[in-house]
Amino acid sequence: MQDDPQSLVSVEWLAEHLNDPGLRLLDASWHMAATCRDPRAEFDSRRIPGAQFFDIDAVSDSGSDLPHMAPPPEVFAAHMRRLGIGPDDQVVVYDDADTHSAARAWWTFRLMGHERVAMLDGGLKAWTAAGHDLAHAEPRLRDPVDYTPSPRPxxxxxxxxxxxxxxxxxxxxxxxxxxxxxxxxxxxxxxxxxxxxxxxxxxxxxxxxxxxxxxxxxxxxxxxxxxxxxxxxxxxxxxxxxxxxxxxxxxxxxxxxxxxxxxxxxxxxxxxxxxxxxxxxxxxx
Missing domain, CATH: 3.40.250.10 (Rhodanese-like domain)
Structure with a gap:
C-alpha cells in the first residue's frame, strides 16, 4: 500500500498505468563527475518502455555559474514542449543513480506549478528487480504541445x-x-x-x-x-x-x-x- 501516491508511486502502479494516454515517464538520472557515468548513454542503452530523458543539467539556468540551478519558466516550458508534456499530464520520474536525482526532477516540476508529478519508488533497479522489460530501441518522440508554467517561488x-x-x-x-x-x-x-x-x-x-x-x-x-x-x-x-x-x-x-x-x-x-x-x-x- 502506497503512503502517498501523489508524490511516490510503486513499480506495481507504474506497470498497471504504463500505457495510460496521459502518462509521461522521464528518466532523470544524474551522477557525480567522479563516477564517470554518462546518464544519457545509459538511458539510450536501457530504459523503462515509453520513457524520455530529462537532462537535469540542460533543464536549468544556463546564465548561472552554479550547477543545474532551477530553470527560468520559459526554459522549462521549451523543454516540456520538446518532450510533448502538457500541464495536465501525469508525470512519473525515475532514476538509476545513487544521488536519487529523480527527486530533483520532481521538485523542479513542482516549482513550475506542475502538481501531477511523482517519483518511481526504487527507480530503474526496482523495475528490473520486479522482472519488467526494458526498452533498447530509439525512443519515440512525442508531438510538441503548449506548456505554460505557473511558478511557485x-x-x-x-x-x-x-x-x-x-x-x-x-x-x-x-x-x-x-x-x-x-x-x-x-x-x-x-x-x-x-x-x-x-x-x-x-x-x-x-x-x-x-x-x-x-x-x-x-x-x-x-x-x-x-x-x-x-x-x-x-x-x-x-x-x-x-x-x-x-x-x-x-x-x-x-x-x-x-x-x-x-x-x-x-x-x-x-x-x-x-x-x-x-x-x-x-x-x-
Whole structure:
C-alpha cells in the first residue's frame, strides 16, 4: 500500500498505468563527475518502455555559474514542449543513480506549478528487480504541445534568504550531505569549496531516507530521521545539500510527511561554500 501516491508511486502502479494516454515517464538520472557515468548513454542503452530523458543539467539556468540551478519558466516550458508534456499530464520520474536525482526532477516540476508529478519508488533497479522489460530501441518522440508554467517561488530560497534563516532561526536549515562533509571532516567533491556547514543547520543525510533497495523508507522512519536530527516538523524547513540534488529528497520526504512549509536552497553548498562572505560552522549541529 502506497503512503502517498501523489508524490511516490510503486513499480506495481507504474506497470498497471504504463500505457495510460496521459502518462509521461522521464528518466532523470544524474551522477557525480567522479563516477564517470554518462546518464544519457545509459538511458539510450536501457530504459523503462515509453520513457524520455530529462537532462537535469540542460533543464536549468544556463546564465548561472552554479550547477543545474532551477530553470527560468520559459526554459522549462521549451523543454516540456520538446518532450510533448502538457500541464495536465501525469508525470512519473525515475532514476538509476545513487544521488536519487529523480527527486530533483520532481521538485523542479513542482516549482513550475506542475502538481501531477511523482517519483518511481526504487527507480530503474526496482523495475528490473520486479522482472519488467526494458526498452533498447530509439525512443519515440512525442508531438510538441503548449506548456505554460505557473511558478511557485515559495518553494525555493537564495543565499540571502538562507543567511537570514541562519541568523534568526525563522526557518530551519536541513542539510542532506554526509555527516563527514557536514562536520567539515571530509573534503568537498567540488574544488575550491570550504568544508563545514551553514550555521544552525541540522544534518539528515540522504541515505537515512532510503532502504538498501533504494526505496524510500516508511513514514515513521522518515519522521524519526528528521526528529532525531533535531528538526521540528511543525516549523518551516529549508533543505540544502551539495548542489541542490539530494536536498530534493529531503523535500520529497517532508512532502510525504505532510510538511508543506518547505523550500529548497538551490545554490546549496556549491554557492555557500565558495563565498567567503558567508559564515560557516564545523563539527556537529
Amino acid at each position: 515559495a518553494l525555493v530560497r537564495d543565499a540571502a534568504q538562507v543567511e537570514v534563516a541562519s541568523r534568526d532561526g525563522g526557518e530551519q536549515i536541513v542539510d542532506a550531505r554526509s555527516p563527514e562533509r557536514f562536520r567539515g571532516e571530509a573534503p568537498e567533491p567540488r574544488p575550491g569549496l570550504r568544508a563545514g556547514h551553514i550555521p544552525q543547520a541540522r544534518n539528515v543525510p540522504v541515505g537515512r531516507l532510503y532502504d538498501d533497495s533504494g526505496r524510500m523508507k516508511p513514514l515513521p522512519e522518515l519522521r524519526a530521521a528528521f526528529e532525531e536530527a533535531g528538526v521540528d516538523l511543525s516549523r518551516p524547513v529549508i533543505t540544502s545539500c551539495g548542489s541542490g540534488i539530494t536536498a530534493a529528497s529531503l523535500s520529497l520526504a517532508l512532502e510525504r510527511l505532510g510538511h508543506r512549509a518547505t523550500a529548497l536552497y538551490d545554490g546549496s553548498w556549491a554557492e555557500w561554500g565558495a563565498d567567503s562572505n558567508l559564515k560557516i560552522a564545523t563539527g556537529d549541529a
